[in-house]
Amino acid sequence: YLLEPHTWSKCHEPKNIVEWNVTLFSILLALGGIEFILCLTQVINGVLRGICGYCCSRQQMITAMLSLEAVKPA
Template identity: 45%
Template sequence: MCPGKCALFIAVTLYPLALLSIACNILLFFPGWNTKYVKDGHITQEVKYMGGFIGGGVLVLFPALYIHLTGVRGSCGNRCGMFFSIVFAAVGVAGAVYSFSVALLGFSNGPLCKSSSMKWETPFKESHLAYLTEYKSWSHCIEPKNVVQFNMGLFITLMVASVLQGLLCAGQIINGLVGCLCGTCNKEEEA
């Protein structure tokens, strides 16, 4: 496949993943589908790090836009443009790594919730992921309702999205190197 067309494919694939990451991070601010927890500051700490919004969202969306321009025929689709797409793709990899790290941390620590002792805490922080299979322990979180499943689902989605983003951006780094060395298949290629 021509490096320019490959860049276009990568960019178009990165768009929905970046938007998914942003959406997941925003949803994590509303456990139990309620705004009162964010108003009261009862949000899992890792959500505040904005890994999905900043890392998997913004730091992937900007490279996707540039990579898209690189793949569009006649617009930055030259050797120099392909070189800069490598730099942007590296930023995308860094964003994906940040998003994955924050999501993994949030997943392993578990949610912030009002426990059966009636205080806000992170009851699964020291469980070393054992809480994932101990479904009965989830009842320790009495508020917000179903917060364990809510956080697990969104953090897993963020991890999967960030792995895909990282792979796609790494693929663009390789594609950019090929485009720098061999050209982009554009007839009007500039030096």
């Protein structure tokens, strides 16, 4: 039905409703795609921060322990 514009004239009321619905659906589809991209970016950001945050905090702990050992009196 959507790929056959010549059948759209069968809808008499309201006028141009098929075009309106196709336009509305296209806008909603585009906004949904943008929302998906933003959500995917947030997920990737969270995963990378989780992995790198663990590595960085572990590295900072090792550095702190080494610096404490260097300060110990002999």
